[in-house]
Amino acid sequence: METEELKQKIYEIVEKSKVKKKLKEKDVIAAASEETGLDKDTVKKALREMIDVGKLMYSYSGGASSIEIPSEEYLKEKGLL
């Protein structure tokens, strides 16, 4: 699988879960690994690349850290929009 395709999958997983449940990094990696059959390290690497460029971000709420899709405000602040 191409990295871009994997990244698309990861993005979809986070997006789908947006309303229902805040996903921890571990949950995202497990879900994407299961869906794609790729090993967790590969998924983690792709996820980290997405976070590094602001495609996804770490968030904190409810007393725990999670992965979220950045808001427009966040992207503007980082000069990415």
Added chain:
Amino acid sequence: MALPQRKTDIGPPHYEQFLPPVIKKNYGKWKYHEILSPGIMVHVAESGDEIYTVRVASPRLLSTDTIREISDIADKYCNGYLRFTSRNNIEFLVSNKKNVELIKKELKEKGYTIGGIGSRVSNVVHTQGWVHCHSACTDASGLVKVLMDELYEYFTTKELPNKVRLAVACCVNMCGAVHCSDIAIVGVHRKTPTINHEMVVKLCEIPTTIASCPTRAISPDPAKKSVKINEDKCMYCGNCFTVCPPIDIHDPENDGVSIVVGGKVSSLRSDPKFSKLAIPFLYNNPPRWPEVVSAVKNILETYAKHAKKHERIGEWIERIGWERFFKLTGIEFTFQHLDDFTFARETFRTSAAFKW
């Protein structure tokens, strides 16, 4: 102005560049130390080299003005080296003995408080309080200030049977080692939180919120797509508020502080101990919390009067028994002192031998 290139994951700078030359030279080769006065000690190395430490109180919350001022002082007398302690004191590291009296003089002139070393009250470990925390039920900086104004001499001059570690936590999350301090003040709530159902629906994960309650007081409220709280079971810990902020536990009328005593972290003589409840509740009475100050002073001075040399508060209480502690301090014993939470069975008396 263009920003410099950011670097990630470099970690902290290596500590070695911040060590005074005499420390670098004698690193790991110190032989002994002597406390010369309540705020000054000397460490002597195998080589015979010495380093003098002058310890000064700090409110922990420092402006950059003050940081520059202490830097000026350290430049003048310490070749630009200083450190902070785990209890928020400032330590000036003086390599040249001649400078000890000079720095002492200048610190006094500038209004700094020297002390806190040895068998006395050191600085107070504390949390953010109303200054900066979202879950505070009291103000930590304010409580520290009024306590230490009153106990000032126990930092600067007076000696106690052993050291007394004070701590203030503005809620039961207890950032800092409040749960193992000689005397500690902790902010507490006393009423079941109120729920903003509309916001719960928007912001909170219902299963996580239910699971967050240590006493299983929270259950689903299907009609509102929210949760409800069983008032008989709630112990006001506020964990649900952390997990789901629309469950608001703040209640200015009923929030206040508890005082716990007898904890320690060292293994000296006896094992480390948790602090235990002395006073279940005192109202927030800012700006100077007179009831809290006099309650702490009473406990401290009762200990000072009755403990043996080298006994920490917890060791003294264990020797005389808690029933005697309540009698000597005159603190009322209430239903709140009886544990009805996790560790209850360890605390009930299982012997007919006790004191009146």
Added chain:
Amino acid sequence: MAKKYETPLLDELEKGPWPSFVKEFKKAAKRSEIASDGLGQLEKSYRTKRGYWKHGGIVGVLGYGGGVIGRYSSLPEEFPGVAHNHTVRINQPSGWFYTTKALREISDIWDRYGSGLTNFHGSTGDMILLGTRTENLEPIFAELSSIGWDLGGSGSAMRTPSCCVGPARCEWSNIDTLDITYSITQEFQDEMHRPAFPYKFKIKTAGCAVDCIASIARADLSIIGTWKGNIKIDQAEVKRYAKNGMDIQAEIVDMCPTECISYDKKEGLTINNEECNRCMHCIAKMTKALRPGDIKGATLLVGSKAPIVVGAMLSWVIVPFIELKPPYQELKDLTRKMIEWWDENGRARERIGEVIESKGMRPFLEYIGVPPMPQQVKAPRRDPFFFWAKTDLK
């Protein structure tokens, strides 16, 4: 900047001999609107007896998930200066040693981008820069990291490790607390900055059982220096303590928890080292006469935490003795194993001690490869209910 708010209640806290945090606030408020509005809001809290801060998570520096704590006023119209009031955690140097040059550089950056208010230090040990706006976070990080500083941990992550003053200025330290802390901090940079754990994980290193860092009470992994072998005695110094008025029988012998010390004016001090539990009382009280033995190492303990959620815990002895020499590979490998097990078995917001309590000590010990030892318990179990694994039955 002109004075913005009347603060009659806080002004009361400028009185009295102890250093005043209100004075610090007022100094910063002369230059910074964050500090002046922070002071105004604090005065209101003193009047109404409640805080006005909201906890918010969607702030940080690009790529990191930790090091910045989002904070907003719940009264932004009344106190616009603290509409944003975020905290930046800067990883402190081991042992909190600084040069004035470093402190001045940080102060200059902070005055440019933040409130001018700090904490030296936060409870976990980080240098805390207290109060800035979202748009300043990237510039602060660029400025600080370009001169060698990095952010500390926050959220569900490895938190900034910290340690006591150790061998830098203490004769009791059995291990190089500063170097161990620096080394594990570097080892776990990814785990500190990118929160992937069930909850926080703290490591604190103390040079001896005096535990000036409160490691045993507030670290998921407590590393406490200790020794094997005989306590070294300088009898001439023992005599000097006696001569200077120390009641050695009452203060040392009678207070020894294992009753392994005896004292005779002529013979001096005798220690039955076999029975000594290395509590540090005698060494701490007779620092010139007594010193720890020569075989140095540490005890590793796991699990301490504050009361949330089901009660405070002290750390439990897991590895009674481990030698700690650079590059501390055994310690690092063991720590990774502990974290792996916890991550595999823990739910969100569960600390490692709680997971050990619910899953049992045995699976934890088996996973990290440590055998059961009497040094790990105060007493063996008192109930007759215990598991037998198939392998135990043979």
